[in-house]
Amino acid sequence: MERDSVEDTIHRLEWSLQFEDLTENEKGKLLSEHDNLLQKLKGIRCLLRDAQMQHHQKFHKVWGQLMKTGYQNSRFAHQQVERFACLYCSQVTDFGLYSPNKYYRPSEDYMP
Numbered sequence: 001m002e003r004d005s006v007e008d009t010i011h012r013l014e015w016s017l018q019f020e021d022l023t024e025n026e027k028g029k030l031l032s033e034h035d036n037l038l039q040k041l042k043g044i045r046c047l048l049r050d051a052q053m054q055h056h057q058k059f060h061k062v063w064g065q066l067m068k069t070g071y072q073n074s075r076f077a078h079q080q081v082e083r084f085a086c087l088y089c090s091q092v093t094d095f096g097l098y099s100p101n102k103y104y105r106p107s108e109d110y111m112p
Helices: 002-019 024-056 075-088 092-097
Strands: none
Touching: 002 024
16 A cells, blocks of 8 residues: 555656656755655565565465465366355355365266
């Protein structure tokens, strides 16, 4: 949220510097504020990068977050788990009490 606000302010300052008729004194103030905001934005991005890295280190080092690819559900999560859950139970969280190693097999049907 803070990053969005800083980026919006930077954009407005850049627009003002490019299109408004400003005195040299006003341009100097805006450039100084622009530079300060760029430094602040750089710091915010570093904090976000570090927080994201800490978050991702909590998961398996090779597979990562199993049901996600970045910010979206993985194909496995969408095509397998969600569809399976829709067919056999009301929601995915119904599987919460079962072991992740449980193997679900359909009952056998014999041909007449």
